[in-house]
Amino acid sequence: MNESGPGDAYLWIAILLITLSALLTRSGLLVWGTGLKFRPLVQSALRYAPACALAAILVPDLVFVDQHLWLAPDNPRLIAGVASCLIFGFFRSMIGSLIGGMTVYWLLSYFL
């Protein structure tokens, strides 16, 4: 670290704050919220949390390349994602879909 960069005290406090934030968001409700009873409506909505969360992480990662939206059939990341999806659909193999998707990506990046 050079002199104009962050000092030790700053970095320690910053890292502790990030740790606290991560603990608060993950464990806060579990530790202090045990008295909460969710209404059936909320419980039904929470059942869709994993599907929606995975999609909201996954899809932007495939269509944004270097922070630019690339929503076209020549985007290698997007094609790799579709290929991965198809392979998993047909063969139900997690490793297969990962290797297949990466292979498609490498081939496309090499030839396009």
Add this chain to the structure above:
Amino acid sequence: MQREAYWRGVRELLPAAPGVFAWGLVTGVAMVKSGLSIEYALIMTFLAYAGSAQLAALPLLVTVAPLWVVALTAIAVNLRFVVYSAAMLPHLRHLKPSARLGLGYLIGDIGFAKFSALLEREPDYPHRVAYFAGGASCNWVLWQASSVIGILAATAIPLEWGLALAGTLVLIPLLVPFCRDRPALGGVCVASIVAVVGHDWPLRLGLVAGILAGMLTALSLERLTARERAP
């Protein structure tokens, strides 16, 4: 039986291992390449264990941004974990506070997805907590090991091979089993669109907005379908 469920959790997470590993490597490399020293990168990965929050905080740390901005950013990027922990709360309510704290620390995208997928298949599985602990602690080990390698060997790991993509692609087989009916599919579509539209929003708020919008959509579709079927 608890032990068996724990190892079942480990076993069922392992197919995702290459993706977790690739993503940990990328995060480790990114921390060092952004200018953080090896010592602080190691401290951060072991304490925080929050990949996306760490990556979001890096540019702030390097430019010595105000500490409240760092904290706010970390909380915002981690907001999806509040949703995850709400979904897990009914299953952990009976445990000791220390166990709830520890299991909360282990919550991550993949561990939560595997836990939820188990409950879809076997809603009454008695050792679900041990199953989660197995998968999530396996994820922790994989993540920390790969992060440490990424931090120590930052200059030797070529990011241009698209390693980060492996971390993304591994989410696909996790997502597919949840897309079993119309409400879920509708929720997935809306969550994706909102997350893409909100990609450039500050504090990565597009992500949590996408999740909530998707959940609301799925819930509405579920209610509509139920009404159609009713006599």
